[in-house]
Amino acid sequence: xxxxxxxxxxxxxxxxxxxxxxxxxxxxxxxxxxxxxxxxxxxxxxxxxxxxxxxxxxxxxxxxxxxxxxxxxxxxxxxxxxxxxxxxxxxxxxxxxxxxxxxxxxxxxxxxxxxxxxxxxxxxxxxxxxxxxxxxxxxxxxxxxxxxxxxxxxxxxxxxxxxxxxxxxxxxxxxxxxxxxxxxxxxxxxxxxxxxxxxxxxxxxxxxxxxxxxxxxxxxxxxxxxxxxxxxxxxxxxxxxxxxxxxxxxxxxxxxxxxxxxxxxxxxxxxxxxxxxxxxxxxxxxxxxxxxxxxxxxxxxxxxxxxxxxxxxxxx
Amino acid sequence: xxxxxxxxxxxxxxxxxxxxxxxxxxxxxxxxxxxxxxxxxxxxxxxxxxxxxxxxxxxxxxxxxxxxxxxxxxxxxxxxxxxxxxxxxxxxxxxxxxxxxxxxxxxxxxxxxxxxxxxxxxxxxxxxxxxxxxxxxxxxxxxxxxxxxxxxxxxxxxxxxxxxxxxxxxxxxxxxxxxxxxxxxxxxxxxxxxxxxxxxxxxxxxxxxxxxxxxxxxxxxxxxxxxxxxxxxxxxxxxxxxxxxxxxxxxxxxxxxxxxxxxxxxxxxxxxxxxxxxxxxxxxxxxxxxxxxxxxxxxxxxxxxxxxxxxxxxxx
Numbered sequence: 001x002x003x004x005x006x007x008x009x010x011x012x013x014x015x016x017x018x019x020x021x022x023x024x025x026x027x028x029x030x031x032x033x034x035x036x037x038x039x040x041x042x043x044x045x046x047x048x049x050x051x052x053x054x055x056x057x058x059x060x061x062x063x064x065x066x067x068x069x070x071x072x073x074x075x076x077x078x079x080x081x082x083x084x085x086x087x088x089x090x091x092x093x094x095x096x097x098x099x100x101x102x103x104x105x106x107x108x109x110x111x112x113x114x115x116x117x118x119x120x121x122x123x124x125x126x127x128x129x130x131x132x133x134x135x136x137x138x139x140x141x142x143x144x145x146x147x148x149x150x151x152x153x154x155x156x157x158x159x160x161x162x163x164x165x166x167x168x169x170x171x172x173x174x175x176x177x178x179x180x181x182x183x184x185x186x187x188x189x190x191x192x193x194x195x196x197x198x199x200x201x202x203x204x205x206x207x208x209x210x211x212x213x214x215x216x217x218x219x220x221x222x223x224x225x226x227x228x229x230x231x232x233x234x235x236x237x238x239x240x241x242x243x244x245x246x247x248x249x250x251x252x253x254x255x256x257x258x259x260x261x262x263x264x265x266x267x268x269x270x271x272x273x274x275x276x277x278x279x280x281x282x283x284x285x286x287x288x289x290x291x292x293x294x295x296x297x298x299x300x301x302x303x304x305x306x307x308x309x310x311x312x313x314x315x316x
Numbered sequence: 317x318x319x320x321x322x323x324x325x326x327x328x329x330x331x332x333x334x335x336x337x338x339x340x341x342x343x344x345x346x347x348x349x350x351x352x353x354x355x356x357x358x359x360x361x362x363x364x365x366x367x368x369x370x371x372x373x374x375x376x377x378x379x380x381x382x383x384x385x386x387x388x389x390x391x392x393x394x395x396x397x398x399x400x401x402x403x404x405x406x407x408x409x410x411x412x413x414x415x416x417x418x419x420x421x422x423x424x425x426x427x428x429x430x431x432x433x434x435x436x437x438x439x440x441x442x443x444x445x446x447x448x449x450x451x452x453x454x455x456x457x458x459x460x461x462x463x464x465x466x467x468x469x470x471x472x473x474x475x476x477x478x479x480x481x482x483x484x485x486x487x488x489x490x491x492x493x494x495x496x497x498x499x500x501x502x503x504x505x506x507x508x509x510x511x512x513x514x515x516x517x518x519x520x521x522x523x524x525x526x527x528x529x530x531x532x533x534x535x536x537x538x539x540x541x542x543x544x545x546x547x548x549x550x551x552x553x554x555x556x557x558x559x560x561x562x563x564x565x566x567x568x569x570x571x572x573x574x575x576x577x578x579x580x581x582x583x584x585x586x587x588x589x590x591x592x593x594x595x596x597x598x599x600x601x602x603x604x605x606x607x608x609x610x611x612x613x614x615x616x617x618x619x620x621x622x623x624x625x626x627x628x629x630x631x632x
Contacts, residue, residue, distance in 0.1 A: 018353070020352055022352065029352065029353060030351075032351070032352040032353075033349035033350060033351055033352055034349060034350045034351075034352055034357050035346075035348070035349050035350075036336055036338065036345065036348040036349055036350055036423075036445060036447060037334070037345060037348075037447070037449075040357070041350050041356070041357045041486070042364075042486055043486055043488035043491070043492060044360040044486045044487055044488055044489065045488060045489070045492050048358075075492075076496065107352075110492075118456075119452070119454070120495060120499060121492050121495055121496065122496065122499055129352060131352060131353070133353075136435070138435070140434075155477070155478060156475065156477050156478050157478065158474050158475065158478040158479060158487075159472065159474065159475050159478070159511060161471070161472050161511070162471060162472050162473065162474040162475070162489070162490040162511075163474060163487075163489045163490060169489060170357070170358055170359055170360045171360055171474075171479075171487045171489055172359035172360055172361060173360065173361070173478070173479045173485060173487055174478040174479060175359070176359060176361050176391075176426075176437050179436060179437055180392065180437065180438065183436060183438055195475060195477070195511070
């Protein structure tokens, strides 16, 4: 398809809070919407992905696009836009935003049944939407500095046989409940266990446990995070042993260090779990080494794709 | 709050396909939307309810409103509109639609964090939306006539400890998957079991099993459906024994009859399960008696609230 021309009549300031692409058109985020009747909303029948922009460059864009495509295939979603058009839409959203540090989301929604078609997801017009907003921290920087205070939520994570967490989705009811649990108990955030009592993930982030010098990450029940993948690469480079395996809830409580990873924040150390103080009530040594390496490597252009290299002058 | 005045400048025909209420205004459904950034969409952090209108009257409106309020309380959602305003909004949507048989939805969405507030669901501006569309059949009438062909989905229903199915929600990923399974296997629809192999519900409906003259319904893992409640009342009136208890998957396969209940369809009999023919490959005797009684009682004004009794002339 042909991406519609830009709203040339809009001043750049209209896009400063967010630039979006919906129904083939670029628009300020405040005007971007989903139909009230769209099954992307009414049945949460949608997948998405989020890529970050730092110093004017996407981080691991192709990893995010690959996952987004795999998610769409798994849910039998097919937007009109080609992969190359999606790349250019994302870049154009960032250019319209006019910021060199951004959080860039891409969604593919089920839509609604075509006129006269059966009320079944197989007969819907799927559609793609995207937006860029100024950089978002899932954990505020001051909290990252002292280390996040976490709880283990009583709400179990939705089972992966029902909703596959590797297909990025908006089924956040359990995660939202966990955020309320954390607030009620005076904590910053929460991690969730599965029904069998094993560590999964938290609201928008992967979880790592450090024990006896080893970095541990759950082998299932969580998103295959792109930042998580970066941690594995850094561990390999830095000769820090890491293991991917089931992690019992008790191991979380007895951790030497805990850190969280997400596109919207990178590597974020914790300093307390369920009220227990980890180390010196500050981010742990291995967590800090990894965080420092992560941002140093990004400043060096690690896995970077400059936004300008993708965007055409007219976005079409 | 004051409900905004009507769009008097719109011809009635603009509302014939659907009449909605969003952000305090009435609008054709085709123009009603949810912000792309709203957590009601991006985190499926929303509850809803659906009430039917038949012969110009709501069916069990107060039951639906009571459940909607309980769902909002459980999710800590609070719209600006009072209960009485919600009643009048629903009635006005039906009047604008101009149909005496309608499907009327009400949503309460989380919204987005207030400017400057933490990124946490506790600090969002919740909002209410509603719409009326011409009557929708979850199972088309011709399929109801011959009896629906059902499968037992391989996808398990999301566990009720993670997402409480009694709080009506849009976490439909497992239900959507089940709809694809049904289509792939040439069936009309699917019922889902929980992780322990017990019957729960299907995409938008409760499930009943009839065995040895007894009507059975699951005691957990499913919505407390308003039509389901009506079935219990009819069973009591008609001296048909009914039991609410766990129902094993095997009992579903060995049922004498199966029927489904939903606001968008009433009582809908099945005639096949997993390829097995139930009875004479037609709706069963008890299912048909209940369906006949259900529509007869509705025609008599059972639990009916005339739309006109709630709507003021200006909707405000």
